Amino acid sequence: MADMADLRLVHLSKQFAAAAAVHDFSLDVSEGELMCLLGPSGCGKTTTLRMIGGFITPDAGDILIDGTSVLRQPPERRPTAMVFQRFNLWPHMTVTDNIAFGLRLRRLSTSTIERKVTETLALVGLPGAGGKWPHQLSGGEQQRVAVARALVLEPKILLLDEPFSNLDARLRVRMREELKTLQRQVGITTVFVTHDQEEALTLADRIAVMNKGVVQQVDTPSALYRRPQALFVADFIGAMNFVQTQYSRARGAFVSGGVGVAASGNWTDGQAVTMAFRPEDVMFVEGDSGVPGQVRRVVNLGHYLEITVDCPGLGAIKVFADGQHPATDGQRLSVFLRRILLYADGTSVTEIDTPRLSRLPPADTLQNSATA
């Protein structure tokens, strides 16, 4: 249906007095790709999207669609179509008129317009809704019409600004799946803005994680989850335990409280390193081989248990376990880590598979923390 096109953002920058700024943002979105801009509110993801759509002029940098700069074009001339968070449809027009508005501006024949509107309404799963008024539609249907209105013009790039954030959770999940299917079917290059990591992980081909106007990491969902390059990403995507450690040359290990993690390589003595591990990478082991701990709390989340364990040296850590290994409050056990990531100065240094944990005589008294 749409022409395939790629999108390139080159050193894009925008400063504001109040709104979220963007610093030196570069990103390549390839043909037919669904790219998510993910980050907390105020990270500049919407600002970036609005710059692509032409509603904000960047201070510096360039936006290329199919290798051509669109910077000098106002929104109405850009080959982009935007779906907004809410207040998408014009209340004084029927669904058909809403969708046909852009087509009529292009002076297409009445029969062509009629055919395209019917086709697009069928595409978004609302055949026969053309005669309705926006206020007669549910929130989900309104957003579907908004998507139809964007797609009917066969834009090169589809831009979506948190389009489902005003819908209830169940509908949001369904709309997400529908959008993914639709995007595959049409094959349109898409940029999707969200603050919901789950939404980004399920929808996107690739995700650009942003914080404070700076891109932290651009990667596929699985790579982003498995190997977060920055401490911010590690914290933002999924649940993660963090432990502050210091390298001890004498022991050849990162030390936190009474626990040591053996590390090879050349480290400076006393270097501060943040150790991170996923709750699903924590295992309970028999006997003396692991780090001893005591179960503080067990929360049953249906298909798995979320267990909080107090481990001297590691602090309170979160563990995901299946129902096969039931734990009870106050139970004493030993934990073992399958895989850890190490961060220094906020960026990833290395990862260690099946690290060797050791219990040390209580010499260090470092502060520990764990977050998820």
Add this chain to the structure above:
Amino acid sequence: MTAVASALRERAGGLLWFWSIGAFRRTLPWLFLAALAVFILGPLLSLILWAFAGQWFYPALLPDEFSLKWWSVVFGNRSVVASIKNSLVTAPVVTLLSAVICLPAAYAFARFQFPARRALLLSFLTANSFPKIGLYISIATLFYRLHLMTTYWGVVLIQLVGTLLFMIWIPAGTFRGINRSLEEAARDVGASGLRTFFQITLPIAMPGLLVAGLFAFLAAFDEAQGTLIVGSPNYITMPVMMYTLVLNYPQPVGAVFSILLTLPSLVLLLLAQRLLRQGYLAAGYTL
């Protein structure tokens, strides 16, 4: 409430015995409403009776005879008919002119940030914040020099002053209430800024603009002070003529003219009510 009631009962003893009767308490609001209706509609009713009364002597409750003779007196008077004509050709022109001048300004106040925005917006209140008569006198001295006194355009300009407030403040609020993404969505699908305003913003704002137009029309139509100073004796409108009629003619003539003066407002209000109900229904969707 009950505590107060019981305290009252104790204090007043048997005097407020009727307070305990439920039926009495339930009728109380209706009594208030009825009193209010009499207060507002009573004079209107007597106005209608006076307008159609041929003869009405005290102490008769109703006129002794009904007739249309005062209506023929009013419509037979050339200067009275001229004043009706004058009012009908000024008030709509004032309203339209006010809309043409004020609506773009209201849009700017709602959408753009510029220096002294608040101060300018407040300045439209100043015309209504001190006695207008002083303002009109000083405007009149200016009009003398510009040869606008006792002319049609002089009257239009002086009536314009009173409409500015309505035509700036109400539309500015209406425009501000329209979400920007509705306009951005239109730009996004290819509409220019001007087309977006006329095909998206203006239709959505219409209910609010109609209310503003209604108020402006009534302000212009009812304006008497400034019109008297600037327009008389050559250019007399209905409210100005009212002074003459009340002072120099029998009472029924004033009543007839009052009804004529009320008629446009009444028609417009009924019309606006229908339009508004439809307009707000269309606009009142939420996500």
